Amino acid sequence: MAAAMTACSGTSNGPEVSNKNSNGVAGGNEQGAEEEELVPEEGAKLVVWESKEQVDYMKKIGKAFEEKYGVPVAVEELAGGEQGARLATDGPSKLAADILTLPHDQIGQAVKAGLLLPNDAFEEETRAAMVEAAIQASTYDGVLYGYPKSVETYAMFYNKDLLPEAPETWEEVAAFAKTYNAPGQNKYAIMWEFVGYYTYPFIGSFDGYIFGKDNTDPSDMGLNGEGTVEGFEFLQSLRPILPMDAADVTYDVKTQLFQEGKLAMNIDGPWSVGAFKDDVNFGVAVLPKAPNGNPTTSFSGVKSYYVNSYTNYPVAARLFAHFASSKENQLKNYEQTGAIPAHKEAGEDPMIKNDPIISGFFEQFKHSVPMPALSEINAVWDPLRAAFMTIWDNPSADVKQTLDQTVATIKAGMQSK
Structure with missing residues (x-):
């Protein structure tokens, strides 16, 4: 698996940023990605796959990301259950999206095929911010790959x-x-x-x-x-x-x-x-x-954003996955689509805790088992x-x-x- 991932994320797909350290992060020190700033590749542009019910929300996130980083984001509708299979066929031929959403039960197969980049640049921040079940569900063989977006x-x-x-x-x-x-x-x-x-x-x-x-x-x-x-x-x-x-x-x-x-x-x-x-x-x-x-x-399941290992813009794609999974954006996702946040602080927000609809799902979640x-x-x-x-x-x-x-x-x- 390590060999496959190295092949997929080597020279052509590795972080290409100016003044980058070994983590592909801009800056000259080694204090960790969360204390430094990633810089998108010059000319980067991203494609995101999203399911029908999330497309409108994701277009707003893409627009906000472009305003912040100058990287245009195109959102293509693709049913959630089809994204993993399409990545397997379209990833190697460079036809797949840069970022996609997978349920946690599909990541093992994707990792074994060398289709996903690890969540390395934002690993510590992600582990600290997300509920533990979401971290476990987004991890395979001890490596964190996902940027959790929702539990359900x-x-x-x-x-x-x-x-x-x-x-x-x-x-x-x-x-x-x-x-x-x-x-x-x-x-x-x-x-x-x-x-x-x-x-x-x-x-x-x-x-x-x-x-x-x-x-x-x-x-x-x-x-x-x-x-x-x-x-x-x-x-x-x-x-x-x-x-x-x-x-x-x-x-x-x-x-x-x-x-x-x-x-x-x-x-x-x-x-x-x-x-x-x-x-x-x-x-x-x-x-x-x-x-x-x-x-x-x-x-129950956990959905996370994942970065296609064949992306031409691995830094911009990492940045987007991290940006989209932030507390603020998970709360926006909840407001627009009802998605239950995976972010710990978002889950404690009064908007979530006092919601009579979402509270029904939380109660059922207590009696659920992960797929x-x-x-x-x-x-x-x-x-x-x-x-x-x-x-x-x-x-x-x-x-x-x-x-x-x-x-x-x-x-x-x-x-x-």
Whole structure:
């Protein structure tokens, strides 16, 4: 890995600044990057990839960065889940963005491929400023790569005009669904996407797991264990509350229905607050409790900015990632999109602590576990999604048999990589 990173960040990509020291920082002393000033490369210009819900915010940050450093920033829309794959194909050919956002579970694969530059010039400052979980999630093999921008989990949006109080249990959700669901009128009680991220509550809340040892041991697969089987059987029993095939429940479908006041409850994350705040009288609550009475366990994640190791402007790109992840800009991101800051001081700001919407996500965050950060997780998502769909769409499907086949498919996929 060190050899690959050295090759990617050598003469052509290394910091090229006047009067730079060994850290690529302007100035002649060795007191650390945070006490010195990085100077962007002459003629530098940057491209940033951002997801749809963050594009408008990022354009404002790019404009502010250009005003401060004289470096123009172009923002290109690219779905968050596609940025890592595009970096792998477009990075070496110099077609990828200079800065991108990755969820923490994707950095292992990117680092192994030599696609990311370490967060070296601002490492000490970043470690001191960000919450520890964000630092850990942005680190691979002991090296900090990310500039944390937000922490997140999902919770339950509920329309207060339809539900003055959020249901606390799945039994309450089911009871409401019986009186509210009207598919012919596009009226539904609750929706969530049938992918591993959003449907993990039916694993973790039943003492199931994906990998052993807190998702660090891929040799121990728990997806066909007793807990997961129980959770999936419970999921299967909920079919009457949402009379739709799993593949038809997409982000766009449930977002539009919630905006129109036809969907009463929408399991989604803080990134969607901006899509609802002007159209819906809503609240955010923790997910319904599991049948055993325990709080429902969700997946949580950390998103960070990363610098493409093939960038032509590694100093300017480092500066931008650091600039965009500052306390002030994380608070601006929160104001515009609802993103929960990873910056410790931003998280303590009264604007965050007193927010009745974000407080719902914070409460659910307490009952969350980080997504596995191992590269092996990439072999899990597609087979797991297929299992969710099979079990949901076919009420008579044998859960244990389905999960046994799912685990066999995942193991084969891991061995082929």
